[in-house]
Amino acid sequence: GAGVSQTPSNKVTEKGKYVELRCDPISGHTALYWYRQSLGQGPEFLIYFQGTGAADDSGLPNDRFFAVRPEGSVSTLKIQRTERGDSAVYLCASSPQVSNTDTQYFGPGTRLTVL
Amino acid sequence: QKEVEQDPGPLSVPEGAIVSLNCTYSNSAFQYFMWYRQYSRKGPELLMYTYSSGNKEDGRFTAQVDKSSKYISLFIRDSQPSDSATYLCAMSAAAGKSTFGDGTTLTVKP
Numbered sequence: 001g002a003g004v005s006q007t008p009s010n011k012v013t014e015k016g017k018y019v020e021l022r023c024d025p026i027s028g029h030t031a032l033y034w035y036r037q038s039l040g041q042g043p044e045f046l047i048y049f050q051g052t053g054a055a056d057d058s059g060l061p062n063d064r065f066f067a068v069r070p071e072g073s074v075s076t077l078k079i080q081r082t083e084r085g086d087s088a089v090y091l092c093a094s095s096p097q098v099s100n101t102d103t104q105y106f107g108p109g110t111r112l113t114v115l
Numbered sequence: 116q117k118e119v120e121q122d123p124g125p126l127s128v129p130e131g132a133i134v135s136l137n138c139t140y141s142n143s144a145f146q147y148f149m150w151y152r153q154y155s156r157k158g159p160e161l162l163m164y165t166y167s168s169g170n171k172e173d174g175r176f177t178a179q180v181d182k183s184s185k186y187i188s189l190f191i192r193d194s195q196p197s198d199s200a201t202y203l204c205a206m207s208a209a210a211g212k213s214t215f216g217d218g219t220t221l222t223v224k225p
Contacts, residue, residue, distance in 0.1 A: 043159065
């Protein structure tokens with residue numbers, strides 16, 4: 001079946017602009033995760049959802065970052081007043097539920113470039 | 116200092132070699148240990164998952180966890196050119212949030 005999809009695959013924006021990144025998880029997966037991966041580094045946890053609610057948003061770097069999952073399926077990561085330091089690949093993953101024994105399936109990521 | 120340290124390499128080996136990849140960590144609360152493989156411009160893919168200390172084998176891959184030393188390893192036997200990728204270790208203390216190493220880039224030459 002279909003895996004995790006993320007749109008757009010690439011996004012170029014100017015400093016100060018607002019961006020939205022979309023994640024479509026695997027159908028039926030209740031847990032959804034956002035990570036950020038900078039060049040040469042591993043993924044850095046941002047937030048995860050169990051259903052519609054954000055169960056842990058401790059990784060969001062500041063209040064410019066916000067994520068929603070209103071119907072418990074698709075999620076949108078929103079970044080306000082983008083800065084050049086926000087440039088990275090934003091990865092989304094989903095799993096059947098929030099569990100250490102459930103595999104997190106990653107999407108291909110959205111490559112964000114802030115000029 | 117990062118919670119999870121991983122030698123970035125790069126690591127280059129001939130086809131058929133045994134590859135050893137390692138991570139150290141500082142957070143004694145970590146209980147769950149994972150190895151991911153990531154190809155260029157792709158998302159990470161889970162290879163191995165281990166709970167607490169011990170060994171786990173899956174085909175050509177063996178994962179080892181030594182919690183007393185806060186040290187984990189991934190061994191790849193009979194390495195193939197298709198194994199060329201970045202290998203990421205990841206750990207978690209509880210369900211949900213994983214902490215990743217920065218990855219080791221591996222090239223297996225035919």
